[in-house]
Amino acid sequence: MTSITEKLSFFLVLFIVILSPYYRGIYPDYYKLPFLTLIFLAFLIYLLAMVRKKERLFQLSLPEMFFFLLAIVYLFTIIVASSKYSSVIAFISYIAWAFLFWLILEFFQKKSLKMFLIQIMVCNAGVLSLLAIFDAFHFIPERFQNFLGMSFWGLYFSGRLATAFQYQNTSASFFAVCLFLGIFIYLQEKNWWKKLINGVLLFLIFFGFLFAFSRGTNLIFLITLLFLFILVRKKEYITSVVLILSSLLLPSIFLQIELDRCLSQALPFDFLVLFLIGLGSFFLLSFLFLPNQQIFLVNKINKKLVFFLILLVILGIECFFVFFIQFDVKNFTFVRGFGEKGRDISFETKNVIYRFTFYRDALKMIQKKPLLGWGGGGWAARYFSFQSHTYYTKFPHSFYLNTLVESGVLGLVPLLFLLFYSLYICIISTNQNQSISIIPYLGAGxxxxxxxxxxxxxxxxxxxxxxxxxxxxxxLSFYPLQKLKLSIPLIIPLLLTLIFFILSIFLGNAEYYYQSGNEYRAGNDFVHSAKAWETAVRLNPWHDNVLYQLSNLSSDIYLQTKKEEFLNLALEKNQKALNIEPYNYEYYRHRADLFLLKGEVDEAWKDYKYSMELAPMVLGNYEKILFAFLNLLNSQQKSINPNTLSQIKVYTDEVFHLYLENQLKSTQPNPPSEALNFLKRDIDTVLGGGNTGNSITED
Known part of the structure; x- marks a missing residue:
């Protein structure tokens, strides 16, 4: 990095890596899109630096080529996508991730820069754990809970650390990876005060990993630990890792239950005392095996493989008592998990059963479109049609199945090649070079x-x-990857990046106005919500959610004013939303509601029926359809056509019959809800000339 532009691009990448976890894991689009804009900006600046150096061709290594190939597959999935807008966002996201991947490989060639970034990640993990502890004790003032858009609330709930990622399992995975990196840094640090700081960070990371308490992450961590031992191979290095982990695990066996009680009951002083005891115990145990003493110990026991195996057995026992069975110091008993919370995350609960249900339903979707899939966001757009029973999730809880659902076999192949190629050269290089380095720990991460x-x-x-x-x-930056000179003039990626940069700005601003409109709508401010949503549509004409909200708003205004123009506007906006996302059962039900208001009962029924076909297991859909019929009868009982009354009777019976029929296909069938039974009864009552006063369905 010699020019100012290169340095600016470098610091932008650092900024992105450091800050991304604090914005709710940049999960919603209104958090994600600004970060995509920053990635495009960093890449654009770096390309400009390449132009200044008079470089003419764009060069890619083999892993980079396969990453860009994955992004290109997502481009083609837009053609067959179930949700056009979601597929566009997914494509732009993968282009941004490919650009970031390329920048990491370009910038971090020097070992010092690699270690600098790894140290930053470890520090970040320690800070995230500390912030979650502060949130558990309500130490974060309300005015700082959304500091600069960062989310510092909900970092601890249900007795588990969620951190700024807002999801415990993801936080546990993040901590587990940083734990491997932190162990290496701690073992290699020679300066005593730096070792002290790294020790505190390591203990905070382990605490975060432990109290995010994810059963799946714990199991994967233990499997990865074996993988790390295979990469490291030398007994003295494995012994060092085992001893450090033992230094972390042993205090936790006795302190875990009490620390959990202090967190859940918000007892900061008691917690601090126990935390410091645990930290002190960790330092005491780890410093008993300083590097020179470890070597001395290993030299003594090298001839005795039995002792080495005993160390591994002890580590396994410690892991079992920390991750699966805890020791209650007060009652001198062993309890499973964290008492009742342990049962909540055990194998006997519905969580595991649900995972297998998601996987089975994902495979049904893949069988329908195996080659190119359903496009980005395909699972969220279509899973209601493939449900084995009623559940709600926007992700099938498997990255690989989700990739197959979204981009088919054509998307999964480059992804798997990239991953297996990376791990393959990692294993080969560690076998050839047995000197101690960060590479095995990065590979394990x-x-x-x-x-x-x-x-x-x-x-x-x-x-x-x-x-x-x-x-x-x-x-991958540790290995000499050969760059392939492609016959692509540098001006082409430069122009494409500029287009993506401008597009991401428009999409990000549209998302901002969409959220603003939602806030105005929540306060019943029709005028400002309409203005915000219209601005969002001008910035992003493909935002189906905005169009749907405008349709809802227009129909609400129609109900208040009875002006036909608002009803027609509602239908127009709803149709535009359906053009973008043609398999959304809620959009079809809403259009049916609008047809019902126009008195076109047959047209309404076509959409209601298709809505039920798109989401056969969603009970709320059946309830809302019957509720729309009941509203129509209550509002127009005296003026309604007798033929319409008989139609509604037939349609009501069919809705009820369809629900029962679909529940017979469910793997977890449910009887009709109380609301559904009451709705049918009230419709029958009105059709029979009665009224529904004091009914459960009044609201």
């Missing part, structure tokens, strides 16, 4: 990220994408 993401929704969050691709880029 990457292994954990992509193994855990096979059973969880980590990659639903933009910040996790940034974290994962940054670590993978750092790992």
């Amino acid at each position: 990457v292994f954990l990220i992509f193994l855990h993401s096979s059973i969880d929704l980590n990659f639903a969050m933009g910040a996790y994408h940034i974290f994962a691709w940054t670590l993978l880029g750092l790992l």
Whole structure:
């Protein structure tokens, strides 16, 4: 890095990596899009620096080529996408991740820069753990809970640390990876005061990992630990890792239950005392095995493989008593998990059963479109049609199944090649070079990220994408990857990046106005919400949610004013939303409601029926359809056509019959809800000439 432009691009990348976890894991689009804009800006600045150096061709290594190939597959999925807007966002996101991956490989060639970034990530993990502890004790003032748009609320709930990622399992995965990196830094640090700081960070990271308490992450961590031992190979290095982990695990066996009680009951002083006891115990145990003493110990026991195996057995026992069974110091008993919370995350609960249900339903979707999938956001757009029973999730809890759902086999192949190629050269290089380095620990971190993401929704969050691709880029930057000179003039990627940069600004601003409109609408400010949403549509004509909200707003105004123009406007906006997302059962139900207001009962029924076909297991859909019929009868009982009354009777019976029929296909059938029964009864009552006063369905 010699020019100012290169340095500016470098610091932008650092800024992105450091801050991304604090914005709710940049999960919603209104958080993610500004970060995509920053990535495009960093890449654009770097390309300008290349132009100034008079470079003519754009060069890519093999991993970079496959990453860009994955992004290109997402471009083609837009053609077949179930949700055009979601697929566009997914494509732009993957282009941004590919650009970030490329920048990491370009910037972090020097070992000192690699270690600097890794140290920053470890510090970040320690800060995230500390902030979650502060939130548990309500130490973060309300005025700072949304500091500069960062979310410092909800960092601890349900007795588990969620951190700024807002999801415990993802936080646990993040901490587990940083734990491997932190162990290496702690072991290699020679300066005593730096070692002290790194020790505090390591203990905070372990605490965050432990109290995020994710069963899946714990199991994956133990598997990854074995993978790390395979990479490290030398017994003295493995012994060092085992001893450091033992220094962390042993105090936790006795303190975990009490620390959990202090967190859940918000007892900061008691917590601080116990935390310091644990930290002191960790330092005492770890400093008993300083590097020179470890070597002395290993030299003595090298001839005795039995002792080495005993160390591993002890580590396994410690892990079992920390991750699965805890010791209650007060009652001198062992309890499973964190008492009742342990049962909540055990194998016997519905959480595991749900995961297998998601996977089975995802496979149904993949069988329908195996080649190119359903496009970005395809699962969220279409899973209601493939449900085995009623549930709600926007991600199938598996990165690979989600990739297959969204981009089919054509998308999964380059992704798997990128991952296996990276781990392959990591394993080969560590076998050839047995000197101690960060590479095995980085390899273990990457292994954990992509193994855990096979059973969880980590990659639903933009910040996790940034974290994962940054670590993978750092790992690959240790190897001499040959650049392939493509016959692509540099001006082409420069112009394309400029287009993506401008597009992301428009999309980000549209999302801002969409959220503003939602806030105005919540306060019943029709005028300002309409203005905000119209601005959002002008900035992003493909935002189906905005169009749907405008349709709802127009129909509400029609109900107040009875002006036909607002009803027609509602239909127009709803149709535009359906053109963008043609499989949304709520959009079809809403259009049916509008047809019902126009008195076109047959047209309304077509949409209601299709809505039920799109979401056969969603009970609320059936209830809202019957509620619309009941509203029509109550508002127009005296003026309504007798033929319409008989139609509504037939349609009501069919809705009820369809619900019962679809529940017979469900793997977890549910009887009709109380509300559905009351709605049908009230419709029958009105059709029979009665009224529905004091009914449960009045509201």
